Amino acid sequence: MKLIEFTTKGLYCRQADIYIDPWKKVNYAMITHGHSDHARWGHKHYLCVHSSVPILKHRLGAEMNIQGINYDETITINGVKFSFHPAGHITGSAMIRAAYKGEVWVISGDYKIENDGLAEAFEPVKCQHFITECTFGLPVYSWSPQREVIDDINRWWNGNVQNKRPSLITAYSLGKAQRILSSVDTSIGPIYTHGAIDQMNKVYKRMGISLPETTHLKNSFDQKELSKSLIIAPPSTVDSSWGKKIKNPSLGIASGWMTIRGNRRRRGGDRGFVLSDHCDWKGLLTAIKESGAQYIYPTHGNTDTFSQYLNEVGYIARPVKTEYNDNSLNETSVE
Amino acid sequence: MKSFANLFSEIDASTKTRAKVKALEKYFTHAPDQDKLWTIALFSHKRPKRTISTTLLRTWAAEVAKIPTWLFEESYHVVGDLAESISLMVYDGTYFASDKTLTNWINNIQKQRDKEEEEKKEFVIKAWKELNQKEIFLFNKLITGGFRVGVSQKLITKALAKVLNQEENQIAHRLMGNWSPDTTTFESLLIDENIHADLSKPYPFYLAYAIEEDPASLGPISDWQAEYKWDGIRSQIIKRSNEVFLWSRGEELVTDSYPEFTSLKEVAQDGFTIDGELLVIKEGEIQSFNILQKRLGRKKVSKKMLSEYPCAILAYDLLEYEGEDIRNHHLNNRRTLLKELIQKWQSESLDIPIIFSDSIDFESWEQLKSIRSTSREKHAEGLMLKHVNGVYKIGRKKGEWWKWKVDPLTIDAVMLYAQRGHGRRSNLYSDFTFAVWNEAGNLIPFAKAYSGLTDKEFGEITKFVNQNTIERFGPVRSVKPELVFEIAFEGINESKRHKSGVALRFPRIKRWRKDKPASEADTLENLKALLN
Numbered sequence: 016m017k018l019i020e021f022t023t024k025g026l027y028c029r030q031a032d033i034y035i036d037p038w039k040k041v042n043y044a045m046i047t048h049g050h051s052d053h054a055r056w057g058h059k060h061y062l063c064v065h066s067s068v069p070i071l072k073h074r075l076g077a078e079m080n081i082q083g084i085n086y087d088e089t090i091t092i093n094g095v096k097f098s099f100h101p102a103g104h105i106t107g108s109a110m111i112r113a114a115y116k117g118e119v120w121v122i123s124g125d126y127k128i129e130n131d132g133l134a135e136a137f138e139p140v141k142c143q144h145f146i147t148e149c150t151f152g153l154p155v156y157s158w159s160p161q162r163e164v165i166d167d168i169n170r171w172w173n174g175n176v177q178n179k180r181p182s183l184i185t186a187y188s189l190g191k192a193q194r195i196l197s198s199v200d201t202s203i204g205p206i207y208t209h210g211a212i213d214q215m216n217k218v219y220k221r222m223g224i225s226l227p228e229t230t231h232l233k234n235s236f237d238q239k240e241l242s243k244s245l246i247i248a249p250p251s252t253v254d255s256s257w258g259k260k261i262k263n264p265s266l267g268i269a270s271g272w273m274t275i276r277g278n279r280r281r282r283g284g285d286r287g288f289v290l291s292d293h294c295d296w297k298g299l300l301t302a303i304k305e306s307g308a309q310y311i312y313p314t315h316g317n318t319d320t321f322s323q324y325l326n327e328v329g330y331i332a333r334p335v336k337t338e339y340n341d342n343s344l345n346e347t348s349v350e
Numbered sequence: 351m352k353s354f355a356n357l358f359s360e361i362d363a364s365t366k367t368r369a370k371v372k373a374l375e376k377y378f379t380h381a382p383d384q385d386k387l388w389t390i391a392l393f394s395h396k397r398p399k400r401t402i403s404t405t406l407l408r409t410w411a412a413e414v415a416k417i418p419t420w421l422f423e424e425s426y427h428v429v430g431d432l433a434e435s436i437s438l439m440v441y442d443g444t445y446f447a448s449d450k451t452l453t454n455w456i457n458n459i460q461k462q463r464d465k466e467e468e469e470k471k472e473f474v475i476k477a478w479k480e481l482n483q484k485e486i487f488l489f490n491k492l493i494t495g496g497f498r499v500g501v502s503q504k505l506i507t508k509a510l511a512k513v514l515n516q517e518e519n520q521i522a523h524r525l526m527g528n529w530s531p532d533t534t535t536f537e538s539l540l541i542d543e544n545i546h547a548d549l550s551k552p553y554p555f556y557l558a559y560a561i562e563e564d565p566a567s568l569g570p571i572s573d574w575q576a577e578y579k580w581d582g583i584r585s586q587i588i589k590r591s592n593e594v595f596l597w598s599r600g601e602e603l604v605t606d607s608y609p610e611f612t613s614l615k616e617v618a619q620d621g622f623t624i625d626g627e628l629l630v631i632k633e634g635e636i637q638s639f640n641i642l643q644k645r646l647g648r649k650k651v652s653k654k655m656l657s658e659y660p661c662a663i664l665a666y667d668l669l670e671y672e673g674e675d676i677r678n679h680h681l682n683n684r685r686t687l688l689k690e691l692i693q694k695w696q697s698e699s700l701d702i703p704i705i706f707s708d709s710i711d712f713e714s715w716e717q718l719k720s721i722r723s724t725s726r727e728k729h730a731e732g733l734m735l736k737h738v739n740g741v742y743k744i745g746r747k748k749g750e751w752w753k754w755k756v757d758p759l760t761i762d763a764v765m766l767y768a769q770r771g772h773g774r775r776s777n778l779y780s781d782f783t784f785a786v787w788n789e790a791g792n793l794i795p796f797a798k799a800y801s802g803l804t805d806k807e808f809g810e811i812t813k814f815v816n817q818n819t820i821e822r823f824g825p826v827r828s829v830k831p832e833l834v835f836e837i838a839f840e841g842i843n844e845s846k847r848h849k850s851g852v853a854l855r856f857p858r859i860k861r862w863r864k865d866k867p868a869s870e871a872d873t874l875e876n877l878k879a880l881l882n
Binding site: 153154155156157159272274275276277278280281283285286317320323324327 | 362363364365415417418420421422424425428429430431434435438439441443500772773774775776777778805
């Protein structure tokens with residue numbers, strides 16, 4: 016019996032009777048991070064790192080039974096030692112380590128190895144079995160350093176200010192939005208956000224994370240005010256009645272999928288900014304190497320291809336079917 | 351290359367026509383003449399001759415990226431564009447500031463033609479090291495061809511007209527024909543006084559939109575002329591200075607493939623251009639498009655071919671007469687001249703396979719509607735409605751020409767295979783193979799189709815394919831036969847080459863029949879019943 020099993024409800028540790036990021040309702044769930052495909056509603060008990068607790072409560076309801084734990088702190092359940100380690104994906108994201116009788120597993124959740132200055136920075140964790148995401152597990156995905164991408168965003172914003180056009184940038188409301196907010200040049204103009212992002216910013220601020228001043232862009236506003244602004248909105252809201260009220264914006268899309276020209280053209284974006292909260296191809300390979308694991312289980316993304324490659328270069332890899340979101344085409348795709 | 355790359359980015363970054371034209375104007379004002387000429391050529395799909403095979407490019411790219419070739423191919427299918435895939439995989443984040451011009455790069459690529467493989471490899475890999483990702487993409491495109499940037503001929507024409515201070519019509523005409531930057535200059539193509547220095551130069555075709563409303567809304571029937579819309583190849587046949595040129599709609603000079611028309615050299619008249627439809631007409635009978643396909647794309651035509659599949663042109667318009675451009679004359683006048691011309695040849699018993707495409711007599715729109723419904727029997731796609739006083743315009747224009755096609759044939763079919771698309775549809779499963787049931791209860795594939803659905807629907811289907819793949823054959827996946835689609839097509843013919851025994855003309859997806867289970871899709875018998 017392996018320490019972690021792949022069941023129809025999710026990743027399961029039988030010895031401790033707990034699930035990790037389950038997609039069906041369970042009694043006890045350990046959660047890697049707050050994105051909706053990993054932290055689902057309806058479990059009886061939740062455990063996540065402290066900085067993820069307010070995020071989960073905001074998304075799932077304050078009445079939910081959500082316990083916090085420190086990074087690197089160990090909790091033992093029926094002999095299995097669990098600990099949470101920074102995954103660098105978003106604020107409060109963790110990789111979960113499980114150890115029992117010398118068998119060590121790490122469940123990555125989502126992760127990125129570049130330090131974005133906002134999320135707790137990724138730390139490799141040694142293990143024998145590594146369950147890894149591979150959202151961008153193809154050699155075409157290669158990220159430029161964050162600084163360069165943000166410089167690009169600043170230049171685009173500046174250019175739009177010259178042309179008196181609002182700069183509308185899409186970013187997922189948890190993580191990406193705050194990452195952009197905390198790194199762009201705020202001297203260029205005022206920053207507005209969609210309500211969902213405004214709410215999430217408040218959650219961040221209550222945790223003591225400082226973010227630049229922003230205005231919640233409500234349903235009625237003065238178009239003229241927007242001409243110098245950067246507006247951050249979740250992807251799905253661009254075509255909503257709210258999004259359509261913004262006249263003649265330049266549309267920027269911040270996502271790893273923007274690597275591919277066809278993706279940007281399909282979404283009708285004026286500019287694609289390749290900015291992802293996941294690893295690129297080289298990042299994944301680095302993380303896998305640093306884990307020291309022999310057994311690799313790619314979950315969401317190009318799992319078949321990625322596994323085949325890992326097998327060729329000497330790992331023992333087996334793709335695992337999960338219900339984590341690997342859909343590049345879904346506008347609200349979690350990234 | 352830098353200014354070309356900038357132009358490309360600016361065009362690519364915008365969906366707005368005005369911004370694209372502006373970017374083109376800026377480029378046409380500043381770029382060197384030869385670069386401008388190449389840019390026009392590339393954007394009009396005139397690519398330089400390929401000197402390095404894509405197989406070699408793939409191998410070298412995998413080598414440079416240090417990945418196995420199968421992984422390269424797998425990634426390519428996700429990206430959907432070879433030049434782009436290579437650029438993403440070989441670029442390592444470093445480049446040198448290179449100021450070679452576009453023409454310089456193209457010339458260097460052309461020079462590779464007779465080089466040894468090792469030299470070609472050295473040249474390509476050096477370029478990949480020198481350029482940044484976007485430039486590598488463009489460099490690869492210069493080798494592989496096929497720029498799709500969302501710039502129509504119309505936009506190029508508009509920008510050039512502005513910069514050169516000429517009429518758009520003039521520019522459009524000048525850009526026609528098979529000129530190449532190797533054989534002409536910017537000056538002689540676009541500025542020279544004598545537009546007919548190139549004898550073969552055709553006119554831009556006037557194209558029609560499909561009529562959406564009831565034709566009765568067009569007004570009195572006396573203003574309109576109806577003709578059959580023939581299902582062949584739109585063509586222009588030109589005779590100037592006793593030379594004959596045949597052009598197909600794709601701006602391809604195909605004179606040599608259709609020796610039937612060399613007999614035009616024997617007619618006394620000179621300096622004319624006829625617009626019509628190229629078809630196989632055997633013993634007075636118009637043949638299907640399927641038959642015409644046996645002649646298409648063939649460079650050399652055997653005697654047997656000529657006697658089995660003789661081609662002719664159904665002529666419907668005259669654009670040049672006695673050396674004069676008469677496109678500004680009314681349709682009625684142009685057709686009168688055309689008819690006289692052809693009748694003259696007939697009266698002289700000359701064997702010229704050019705036939706006047708008669709207009710249809712009709713008393714009411716209702717009557718015309720019932721005539722239209724018999725189009726398929728005549729191997730026509732429907733009718734063309736043309737205003738009798740209209741002039742011959744350039745490109746697709748609304749108002750005076752309308753196509754009024756018959757409703758397509760349809761069949762409900764089950765999706766059997768799926769393949770990822772290209773370009774805007776990269777990463778989406780968008781190319782499908784469809785099947786119908788045979789008597790034994792097996793699904794028999796009969797058509798491929800890849801258009802007709804929204805991106806959202808393609809997204810949904812992609813999800814389905816990912817979750818319901820049975821087997822993978824390279825980029826193609828066989829899927830659980832569950833989804834049913836209504837397939838529309840223009841015609842159907844028997845075919846021995848296909849397992850189903852039929853070949854469809856222009857199949858596309860009409861709609862997703864979410865209401866139908868696979869078991870209720872049509873049968874092969876239903877499909878074959880449409881043959882008659």
